[in-house]
Amino acid sequence: MTGTHEVKVPLGDRSYVTRIGKGVRHDLPRFVAETGARKAVVVTARPRAWTPDPGVPHLVVDAHDGEPDKGFAALESLCRHFARFGLNRGDVVVSCGGGTTTDVVGLAAALYHRGVPVIHLPTTLLAQVDASVGGKTGVNLPEGKNLVGTYWQPSAILCDTEYLETLPEREWINGYGEIARCHFIGRPDLQSLPIHKQIAASVELKASIVAQDERDSGMRHVLNYGHTLGHALEIATDFELRHGEAVAIGTVFAGRLAGVLGRLDEAGVAEHLDVVASYGLPTKIPGNADPDRLVSLMRADKKRGSSTESDGGFAFVLSGPSGAELVTGIPGHKVREALAGMPRG
Ligand code: GLY
Numbered sequence: 001m002t003g004t005h006e007v008k009v010p011l012g013d014r015s016y017v018t019r020i021g022k023g024v025r026h027d028l029p030r031f032v033a034e035t036g037a038r039k040a041v042v043v044t045a046r047p048r049a050w051t052p053d054p055g056v057p058h059l060v061v062d063a064h065d066g067e068p069d070k071g072f073a074a075l076e077s078l079c080r081h082f083a084r085f086g087l088n089r090g091d092v093v094v095s096c097g098g099g100t101t102t103d104v105v106g107l108a109a110a111l112y113h114r115g116v117p118v119i120h121l122p123t124t125l126l127a128q129v130d131a132s133v134g135g136k137t138g139v140n141l142p143e144g145k146n147l148v149g150t151y152w153q154p155s156a157i158l159c160d161t162e163y164l165e166t167l168p169e170r171e172w173i174n175g176y177g178e179i180a181r182c183h184f185i186g187r188p189d190l191q192s193l194p195i196h197k198q199i200a201a202s203v204e205l206k207a208s209i210v211a212q213d214e215r216d217s218g219m220r221h222v223l224n225y226g227h228t229l230g231h232a233l234e235i236a237t238d239f240e241l242r243h244g245e246a247v248a249i250g251t252v253f254a255g256r257l258a259g260v261l262g263r264l265d266e267a268g269v270a271e272h273l274d275v276v277a278s279y280g281l282p283t284k285i286p287g288n289a290d291p292d293r294l295v296s297l298m299r300a301d302k303k304r305g306s307s308t309e310s311d312g313g314f315a316f317v318l319s320g321p322s323g324a325e326l327v328t329g330i331p332g333h334k335v336r337e338a339l340a341g342m343p344r345g
Contacts, residue, residue, distance in 0.1 A: 003161075005200035009133065009207040011153060011214060018133060018157040018203050020196055025121055025160040028094065029055025035117045035155050037092035041082055043105045045097030046123055050163065054094055059085045063105070065098035065124075067239075070140050072148075078108040082116075089113040092155070098124040099131030103149070106137035110152030117155040123163035125175020125195075126244055129202040130223075132157050134210040151215060159203070161196050170242060176279040177244025178202065181225045181251050183275045185317075185324045191278050221326045225317045226251030232297035236289050241282075248281035249342075254318055257338040261330065263320035273343075284345040291339050295332065 004021030019027060032040055032054045040058040044051040045065045061081045063069070082093070093116055095105035102120045109118035122132035138149025164172075179190060179202050187205045190198045206223065213220040230250030233241050241249075255272025258264040276283050285294075298314065313329040320327070 003194070003196050005196065007200055007203045007207055009153070010211045014153045016154055016156050018159060018207070020128070020159040020161070020200050020203065022161050022196070024158045025050075025052045025096075025162070027158060028052045028119065028121070031119055031156040031158065032056055032092055032094070035092045035119075036090060037117065038090070039085070039087065040092045040094055041078075041085055041087055042094040042096060043078060043101065043108075044095075045101045046163070050123075051096050052121070054092070056092075063095075063097055063101050065100050067100060067140060067145065070100040070104050070138075072139060074104050075108055075111070075139055078105065079112050082108070082112050087112070087116065089116055091116060093118045094121065095119075095132075096121040096123060097127075098122070099127040102127055102132040103136070103138050103146070106135075106152050106154065107139060107149055110137055110150050115152065118152065120154045120157045121163075122157065122159055124167060124171055125164055125199070126171070126178055128159040128164075128199050129175055130178045130206065132159075133203055133206050134220075135214065136216075153214075159199055161199070164195065173279075173281060174242045174244035176281055177226075177230075177242075177247040177251075180248055180276050180279050180281060184251065184254070184272070184319050185222045185225050191275070218326075222317050222324045225324055226254050228298050228301055228314075228316050229253045229294065231301050232294045233285070233289065235297055236293055237286060241286070245282050248276045248279070249283060249285060252276050252283045253285075253338060253342055254316060256341055257316060257330070257335065258318040258320060260334050260338045260341070261318070261327070263318055263327075268319065284343040285339075287344050291336065294339065295335060298335065299332075 007018045009016050039056050040054040043061045043063050045063045093109040095102045109116050120132040122128045135151045135153040137152050138146040141147045182202050187201050226247045230247035233246040252272050255269045259269035313331050314335050315328040318327045
């Protein structure tokens with residue numbers, strides 16, 4: 001098939017393939033057959049006409065994309081569907097939807113019978129370039145996003161670019177936020193490529209990082225480029241800014257902070273703004289976002305490695321002479337200085 005790519009995520013005996021291209025959802029029966037499953041549960045947030053037949057006896061369960069449906073209730077409901085259908089350890093679960101669906105279905109597959117194979121069919125750009133790849137699964141608690149989860153690598157991922165044809169503009173922007181950050185962590189200049197190539201390049205980059213640090217204990221942190229301010233902006237705007245939009249502004253900020261710290265020259269700082277803007281992504285901090293609140297939200301973003309100023313400063317993934325890396329011990333006044341220099345509006 002023209003324009004179809006296969007990217008391997010090399011993880012020893014848990015290696016798998018991500019297939020990217022137009023119509024690749026129809027390859028599902030082949031990938032299901034490779035697992036040896038006799039039956040399947042297909043969990044779908046898309047209309048039935050867009051949900052492919054897995055080629056073995058199956059149950060289709062409807063799901064909803066979105067953070068409110070990514071909790072313990074959804075997890076329990078899925079596992080009970082699996083049990084009532086008599087799904088066994090050698091069978092397979094298929095997820096079809098955005099990143100919240102692939103996350104919760106991945107976790108249900110990881111837990112049910114202590115682990116059944118799962119195949120993801122991510123249907124949003126964000127899920128295709130980031131969320132479905134790399135084995136992170138999870139659900140939210142009222143206390144925070146993704147607080148309960150595990151690593152459970154899929155058996156295969158099918159990124160069908162036909163799903164993207166019906167995406168609203170803002171969903172495209174959401175995905176571009178994660179593609180733009182690739183420019184600064186190892187895959188520059190993707191903007192002019194056709195979308196299937198941008199997806200393949202983003203997945204290739206992520207696969208190579210995950211292969212070296214599956215459990216996020218070091219190098220995988222670079223995938224969080226732009227995310228520290230990004231997460232703070234999502235919370236400060238009550239999630240009015242979508243994840244990819246917030247990460248885009250966070251990426252501009254990462255350039256500015258690297259400049260303040262002398263890690264980048266003026267051209268390097270400007271490149272951040274230019275690349276983010278070239279995707280049509282937002283670059284400015286919303287005018288009503290209070291800088292003190294953003295600083296305290298970044299201080300609390302422990303998951304990304306940030307720490308309190310009193311115990312040694314902030315941590316950010318930043319560009320520098322040897323590429324992007326986690327930089328610790330950044331004084332609060334430098335963070336505030338970079339924030340003050342950000343475009344607002
Ligand atoms: N989305 C970041 C990661 O998978 O590590």
